[in-house]
Amino acid sequence: xxxxxxxxxEISVVEKEDVTLDCVYxxxxxxxxxxxxxxxxxxxxxxxxxxxxxxEQNEISGRYSWNFQKSTSSFNFTITAxxxxxxxxxxxxxxxxxxxxxxxxxxxxxxLLTVNP
Amino acid sequence: GAxxxxxxxxxxxxxxxxxxxxxxxxxxQATTMFWYRQFPKQSLMLMAxxxxxxxxxxxxxVEKDKFLINHASLTxxxxxxxxxxxxxxxxxxxxxxxxxxxGNEQFFGPGTRLTVL
Numbered sequence: 001x002x003x004x005x006x007x008x009x010e011i012s013v014v015e016k017e018d019v020t021l022d023c024v025y026x027x028x029x030x031x032x033x034x035x036x037x038x039x040x041x042x043x044x045x046x047x048x049x050x051x052x053x054x055x056e057q058n059e060i061s062g063r064y065s066w067n068f069q070k071s072t073s074s075f076n077f078t079i080t081a082x083x084x085x086x087x088x089x090x091x092x093x094x095x096x097x098x099x100x101x102x103x104x105x106x107x108x109x110x111x112l113l114t115v116n117p
Numbered sequence: 118g119a120x121x122x123x124x125x126x127x128x129x130x131x132x133x134x135x136x137x138x139x140x141x142x143x144x145x146q147a148t149t150m151f152w153y154r155q156f157p158k159q160s161l162m163l164m165a166x167x168x169x170x171x172x173x174x175x176x177x178x179v180e181k182d183k184f185l186i187n188h189a190s191l192t193x194x195x196x197x198x199x200x201x202x203x204x205x206x207x208x209x210x211x212x213x214x215x216x217x218x219x220g221n222e223q224f225f226g227p228g229t230r231l232t233v234l
Binding site: 037042043044045047050091095103104105107108109110112 | 149151158159160161162163166208210212214222223224225227228230
């Protein structure tokens with residue numbers, strides 16, 4: 001069975017601080033996909049990144065960066081110089097890589113990030 | 118990019134009535150659609166998976182006679198909440214996956230907020 005753990009329920013930072021959101025996953029598959037989504041108060045999920053299990057390179061996109069470490073089954077997300085607009089719930093998710101599974105997503109419980117001015 | 122719409126965005130109904138929610142893939146053919154439910158301050162929970170032309174597969178604990186899913190075309194899936202009760206009040210989100218739209222990636226609709234009085 002697959003499982004995604006986001007141990008941080010809520011994080012509060014002051015604008016311009018860096019913040020890291022943790023994600024630890026469990027799967028028996030050797031091939032899988034990891035995702036991060038942002039859910040602002042409006043409710044609509046915003047896709048941030050997808051990473052397959054064979055690509056352990058870290059990725060940077062503007063103020064966002066991701067650290068994927070298979071050895072510790074972690075896929076952490078860092079926001080540099082946080083802004084008030086970054087306030088949202090962030091979900092980490094895991095997908096099986098088998099087409100027969102329809103690539104079902106398993107979500108973590110989410111981390112509520114509040115960036116204060 | 119791939120766009121998924123949902124209608125209505127909000128619905129308020131009386132207890133005992135049925136409510137239909139539509140999920141449409143606007144610019145790709147969705148071979149698989151997913152329905153999620155999200156209670157306040159909780160994560161997304163997968164309710165069911167539907168493949169076009171087939172019966173939906175429901176997750177454990179989800180009543181298939183209460184949550185009717187129809188995926189009659191490659192661009193439309195509907196979720197009908199029958200005999201709704203206040204405990205069915207929730208945020209319902211659909212997602213769609215298609216071979217030509219990222220393969221294993223799901224594209225999410227904006228969600229439908231259901232309130233049952």
